[in-house]
Amino acid sequence: MSDDKESKTEAASEKKISDAVAQGNTPFSREAPVFASIMGLLVFLVFVVRDQGAAFVRRLTLLLEQPRNFSVETSPDAKRLVHALALEMGRFLLPVLVILLVAGIAASIFQNAPRIVFDRIQPQWSRISPASGWKRIFSTQGFVEFGKSLFKFLAIGGMSFMVLRADRYEIVDAMFVDPIGLPEFLLTLSVRLISAVSVATIALVAGDLVWSRLRWQRDLRMSRQELKDEFKQLEGDPLVKARLRSLAQDRLRKQMMAAVPRATMILANPTHYAIALRYDQSESDAPVVLAKGADLIALRIREIAERNRIEVVVDKALTRAMYDHVEINQAIPAEFYRAVANLLVYVMTRKRR
Structure with a gap:
């Protein structure tokens, strides 16, 4: 296998690249949709929560401060209460779901044009095979994924620690202040944390985009024999073409x-x-x-x-x-x-x- 990889020293031809794209084999970074989701969550906190959060809290306050106004003596009453709470929660969370969905799709489209490839969704034993999974874990790609996970853990943990450490006095004081200002404080702290996380992952996303494309190009590399075989398929076998040319010349000579x-x-x-x-x-x-x-x-x-x-x-x-x-x-x-x-x-x- 190593000899086979070493023999593949030539860049992939246009035909092999087009065939790979047609089969759904395209360079894809998994970190880009994650980063896009983080940015979408940040947009949600900054532009949506401030407006809808206050109204959502007021509605919940009625339930928490005046529970006697809601009758739950029978099963239909309890269903209506649960339905009302679910409706309020859905109204509040629907924008964030839409934003995260749009951000993830946009990140995927940014990397490659969308296409439907049924071969990619067909069941394959190698995807659930323990032996194949073990090889993937201890392969070069497996070590790269482990390195990315370790980097995310250290970077996100470090940035979060720095933000929380800088606001440690405000966090302690929040337990003794008026609860009315608590939602605003939590929102501000969440925005700072997510902003720090997004900054920490920018370098990771940029590196993963470059790495995924380089790895894709490396996997598509061809040997010289493969290039010759492909040329024969596209242009025809030179021996056959020479034979046909010889037959045509003989026919012309006889004429x-x-x-x-x-x-x-x-x-x-x-x-x-x-x-x-x-x-x-x-x-x-x-x-x-x-x-x-x-x-x-x-x-x-x-x-x-x-x-x-x-x-x-x-x-x-x-x-x-x-x-x-x-x-x-x-x-x-x-x-x-x-x-x-x-x-x-x-x-x-x-x-x-």
């Missing part, structure tokens, strides 16, 4: 050789290059290239031409110049009209004689 007997003349140089030209005013206004080739193919073209009594004209300069500028089954370029026309006149004159 050329079959068309050589229809040529009017053959331009040669004298053995390295050969071009088969056909000129018929009823078919085309300019000579058309039926075949061309070099070395062995050129010799083969000349052999077929001699067998079919087709005139072979040796012109080294013209043949070499035309070879790179003409295409099979196409008319010759205009710059060669005059030179080829003179040769055609020469060939046709010889045929008449």
Whole structure:
């Protein structure tokens, strides 16, 4: 396994990254939603509790100070009382639930676009296997999670200790002051504690975001053989492509050789290059290239031409110049009209004689 990991030295390809994202394998920091929830709780305490908290306390005061006004002699009376208390508690806690939910979803969307992947929710034995769980605990990721938990414990505990230690005299005095001011004091103390906790976790969240992305990229790394195999899948096997290209060239070569007997003349140089030209005013206004080739193919073209009594004209300069500028089954370029026309006149004159 270690050798397999060491061989994966190449960065993941675009295809592997897109496949991983499609399967739900994306970099995700678990600390980011926790931090977002802490910030949402802080927003709730600062902007919601001050307004709704006072009204909530007044309603509860009626129950605590005047319990005789609520009749609980029968079971329906008790149900109505419980229903009323639950309604007041729900009205007070609903904003914090909404804020925490929105904060957690926003933190997740900030890291990755939401997508539905059914493969991620299918049951897998490795998730409940004791052996797999034991390996995860003592893996690199397990040690990292332990380090993050230890850091959170020390940082949050230290910041909370500092805040409580600074307000220790006010906390003691709160037991002897008017209870009316106690909710405001508790709210202020809670805001300070949560603010300190959020400051302590900022560095942890930033580090975890970077670590989760680096670990994700490391897990997706590929070996050179995997890159070659993927390239073969995308572009096709080079051996197969070479074989297909060879078959196509053979087919084209056979078609050329079959068309050589229809040529009017053959331009040669004298053995390295050969071009088969056909000129018929009823078919085309300019000579058309039926075949061309070099070395062995050129010799083969000349052999077929001699067998079919087709005139072979040796012109080294013209043949070499035309070879790179003409295409099979196409008319010759205009710059060669005059030179080829003179040769055609020469060939046709010889045929008449």
